[in-house]
Amino acid sequence: MKEKIKIIMDCDTGSDDAIAIMMAILSEKIDLIGICTVAGNKALNYTTENTLAVVEALNSDVKVYAGCPESMVTKLLPTRRGSYSGFTGVKDEGDKEPEITYHHDHLPLPSPTRKAEKQNAVCWLIETLLTTEEKITMVVTGPMTNLAMALRIEPKIAENIKEIVFMGGGFKVFNATRCSEFNIWADPEAAQIVLTSGIKCTMVPLDATHKANFDYQDCKRLRAMNHFVTDAVALMIEQRIEAYDAYQPQAVLGSAPIHDALVVGYILQPKVLEEIKFMRVDVDFSGGMADGQTICDTRAYPDDERNCYVALGANNDLFHQQVFSLLEKVN
Ligand code: RIB
Ligand code: CA
Numbered sequence: 001m002k003e004k005i006k007i008i009m010d011c012d013t014g015s016d017d018a019i020a021i022m023m024a025i026l027s028e029k030i031d032l033i034g035i036c037t038v039a040g041n042k043a044l045n046y047t048t049e050n051t052l053a054v055v056e057a058l059n060s061d062v063k064v065y066a067g068c069p070e071s072m073v074t075k076l077l078p079t080r081r082g083s084y085s086g087f088t089g090v091k092d093e094g095d096k097e098p099e100i101t102y103h104h105d106h107l108p109l110p111s112p113t114r115k116a117e118k119q120n121a122v123c124w125l126i127e128t129l130l131t132t133e134e135k136i137t138m139v140v141t142g143p144m145t146n147l148a149m150a151l152r153i154e155p156k157i158a159e160n161i162k163e164i165v166f167m168g169g170g171f172k173v174f175n176a177t178r179c180s181e182f183n184i185w186a187d188p189e190a191a192q193i194v195l196t197s198g199i200k201c202t203m204v205p206l207d208a209t210h211k212a213n214f215d216y217q218d219c220k221r222l223r224a225m226n227h228f229v230t231d232a233v234a235l236m237i238e239q240r241i242e243a244y245d246a247y248q249p250q251a252v253l254g255s256a257p258i259h260d261a262l263v264v265g266y267i268l269q270p271k272v273l274e275e276i277k278f279m280r281v282d283v284d285f286s287g288g289m290a291d292g293q294t295i296c297d298t299r300a301y302p303d304d305e306r307n308c309y310v311a312l313g314a315n316n317d318l319f320h321q322q323v324f325s326l327l328e329k330v331n
Contacts, residue, residue, distance in 0.1 A: 004031035005267055006134055008125070010067070011260070012040025012142025012183075013050040014103035015236040019323070020141055020167075020260035021051065022229070025060045026326040029268055032060075033128065033136060036067045036121035040142035040186050041103040044069040047142070052112035057229050058330070064114075067121030067146035071187035080287045102243045108232045125150040129157035139267060140166040140194075141260035143183050148190035151197050163200040165267065167260045169281070169294035171312055173206035175248060176292060180284075181206050185292030188285035195281055195307055202309040203281060204263050205294065208273060212262055212314040213255035214323075216241065222327065229330045258323075262314060265322045272322065274313035281308040 007030055011017040024032045035055070037048040048066045055062055074081055097105060117124065125146060129136065138161055140147060147164070150157055168183035168191065176185035184191045195201055214237050222234035240256035250256065265272040280297035282304070284290045296310060297303060 002029070005029055005137060006031045006033055006132075007137045007139050007267060008033050008036065008128070010036040010038060010121070010138065010140045010142060010144075010146050011051060012038050012042065012047045013054065013107070014041030014047070015107065015240055016258045016260040017041070017141045018050060018054045018107055018236065019233060019258050020139070020264045021054045022058060022233070023261055023264040023323065023326045024139070024267075025055070025058045025062065026329045027264070027268060030264075032062050034124065035062060035064045036125060036146050037064060037116070038067045038121070038142045038146050039069050039071075040183065042105060046105050048116050049112060050107045052114050052116065053107050053109040056112045056114050057109045057232070064116045065119060065121035065124045066116045068149060071143060071145055072148060072189045074187060074189070077287060080291070100242050100246045102240055104239070108235045109229070121146050122149045122153065126154045126157055129160045130154065132160050135160050135162035137162045137267065138164045139263055140164060140168070141183070141263055143186040144168075144190040144194045145187045148187070148193040151193055158197055158199050161199050163202060164194060164197075165202045165204065165263050166194070167204045167209065167263045169203050169205040169310075171205055171207045171294075171296055171310060173210055175206060179290050180292035181294065184283055184294055188283045188292045191294075192283040192285055195283065200309075201281075201307060202266070202311070203294070204259075204266065204273065204311050206257075206259070208311040208314045209257040209259040209262050210250065212316045212319040213250055213252065213257050214241075214320075215252070215255040218320070221324065225328060225330065227330050230327050233327060261323060262319060265319050266311075268322060269318065272315050272318045273311035274315055276309050276311045278306050278309050280304050280306050281310065
């Protein structure tokens, strides 16, 4: 049997992160070494608890490490960040949870009895990446705060990272603001640190994830699997569809992307991503109108060295086949 693919996930578990984690746990091709959590979709306590809920629901023994509760510097300047503009459905700290939202505070899974490990995710990342005997792929599905902090504290970890595959950024599709995607917008400096780390980066932006949406028919198929985990996935997707119809209507109404799961699809079969272009990508962290924008230089002679493989398309049928074939394994 082929060597398993060693990965560490870094998530702000939310609904689509949850599906990505399930796929990684259920796949026999993946050796999921650990899961780091970060603030993003929700405050760190929620993203950590939700991650534990997914791990426990699948009876996995993978360890969960809580990381940074805040972005690196975005909130230091009170004027830099107002509320989530144009990304309604994600609440600010302390706001009442909107009726229709992409992510509820708690996933529709039993509350976990397990706790996160005592060691902070950033310290665990450094220790693990310094001592591993084999290179590890980083799968990042939230703001990149943990990985950026680890790279700043101990740059040598880069030698043992095979590739960073991240859900984030937008080429022509945006959500958090008119020109940025949430994971990058939430911590632009962290994203710039990762993109200029010299490590192979593959970006799975909204342009790709919006080409592999799930719909109510897919939810029916999940419910037919008759398991509380797949029922939870169906409910999460139904809630996502409601939120997308309300706030980000898709080309086909009644459908929604499950962004983060596509990253795991790529780990398993890279051909699930299409129209991959190698380009120069930087992040605007000037705090102005374009704060958090992924600036993609597609010119023949970019100002700086190319540093990122950017997927602009996705194979919708293959992705659906991947998701269902893995979730059917839930027993
Ligand atoms: O913009 C979509 C991304 O932001 C997804 O990873 C979602 O979970 C949120 O983190
Ligand atoms: Ca996420």
